[in-house]
Amino acid sequence: MKTTEPTITPLIVPVSLDADDAAEFRAYGDLNRLVCDEQVGLPDLAPDAAQMLPNWQDDSDALDRGFVARIDDEIVGMVTVTLAQEAEAHAAEIDLLVPQAHWGLGVEAALLDRAEEEARAHGRTVLQIWSLHRPVEADRMLVPRTGWGRIPATPLSELAEDHGYSLEQVERNSEYDLHSDVGPLRDALADASAFAGPDYRIVEWNMPTPPEWRDGFAAVLARLSTDAPSGDMDFAEEHWDADRVVRREARLLGAGQTVSVAAVQHVPSGQLVAYNELLIAADRTGVTHQFGTLVSKEHRGHRLGTIVKCANLLRWRELMPLSTVVSTFNAEENRPMLSINEAIGFVPVSYAGAWQKKI
Structure with a gap:
């Protein structure tokens, strides 16, 4: 019998993508592009594993932490937390990556909870997350606190709202x-x-x-x-x-x-x-x-x-x-x-x- 309770472990950051322990990070790159493709049809918005690895290996200016969710040994989602290293930084930037095939199983909520826990452990008092949206009209359109722009509601935006996040700003991708x-x-x-x-x-x-x-x-x-x-x-x-x-x-x-x-x-x-x-x-x-x-x-x-x-x-x-x-x-x-x-x-x-x- 398959379980839907995900197991969450830290993302392994290899010394290179050819290393014996690099499979997870390569999967991270693939998942990053898959989610962008599913959400807006633009996989190239997301950097691949080779582009991301140098940032993860150097914590001088920003600290990156990642977590991998598995169900029955299958990777079903990931979340990353980026922490600016300035002494006065209050925020943690969260990137939630759960593909459509595994959304709705509780994976997304479990990963977001884990990311928030990590942010608190580093003393952060502000949490930030970004959602991607197609340029379409929907039954429910969201307007940010700036009053500029509007976006259609998505499962990720609804998750953010349910977890107490406010839509502060809309950015246009051109x-x-x-x-x-x-x-x-x-x-x-x-x-x-x-x-x-x-x-x-x-x-x-x-x-x-x-x-x-x-x-x-x-x-x-x-x-x-x-x-x-x-x-x-x-x-x-x-x-x-x-x-x-x-x-x-x-x-x-x-x-x-x-x-x-x-x-x-x-x-x-x-x-x-x-x-x-x-x-x-x-x-x-x-x-x-x-x-x-x-x-x-x-x-x-x-x-x-x-x-x-x-x-x-x-x-x-x-x-x-x-x-x-x-x-x-x-x-x-x-x-x-x-x-x-x-x-x-x-x-x-x-x-x-x-x-x-x-x-």
Whole structure:
């Protein structure tokens, strides 16, 4: 007789994906992509095991913990908990991965309870979880506390609500066709550069960041945790220096990924005041992911967001001609950045809900 009571054990983090104990982590990568495919039809939203392993092996800036649920020795779900290492960090970020075939057996609730227990053990008082949603209308639509955007209810969103989480924010996932007409990009870049004027200039590189830019890049990366719209989500201010830039890039590049950075330097001060990152996995024919994009608050209104986005997309089309699309997430209330995306050809393909509970 089969039991539906899951057994939950810690996720094993191997030294490499070829190690004797790497099967669980490889299954984690497969499950991550399966769940994204089931939820929104976009498996490439999720990184694979090779992309994730370097982050799990280096706890310098964030601590990752994972748990595997089994029923009769079959893996039926996993959950991960990510803990920022800043001393003032209060939140634990939870990612729940239970495929449709095993949802409703109690696995999802048991894994969420285990993740919350782990967060409490590390002294966290805020729990956060994200849900993915197709761009469809449903009988029950959810509106976040920001008032911007709406998403259809799903089993995961209902689980979060049942466990006391509140929908704080909705993010739009958009894609840009890398094989579309390049003219609008060039025109937008030319117009924005003329508007910004000679006080701003474009700086570009492929990671690793050249030593002369590391301190400046660290400063603008730190602003992402404070300047980007996040509703009432509790994110600790991140502390960055050149060493953290080097650590981050070692994790990103260790999996065979390539990252292009387009930044804007404020010429009078010499500071980097805006940036955009594009990343692709070792498979150069796949989806490109836009990571961070930010314009420092003091320099908004000069069209620097358009400059870094367009400059990097133009550069990327030359660097990665076989990549198909660029995928990016933006808060629904971030109308300036969404307007830039829409103007240069990004279209919505899915949505994410950001949920939070204080304990």
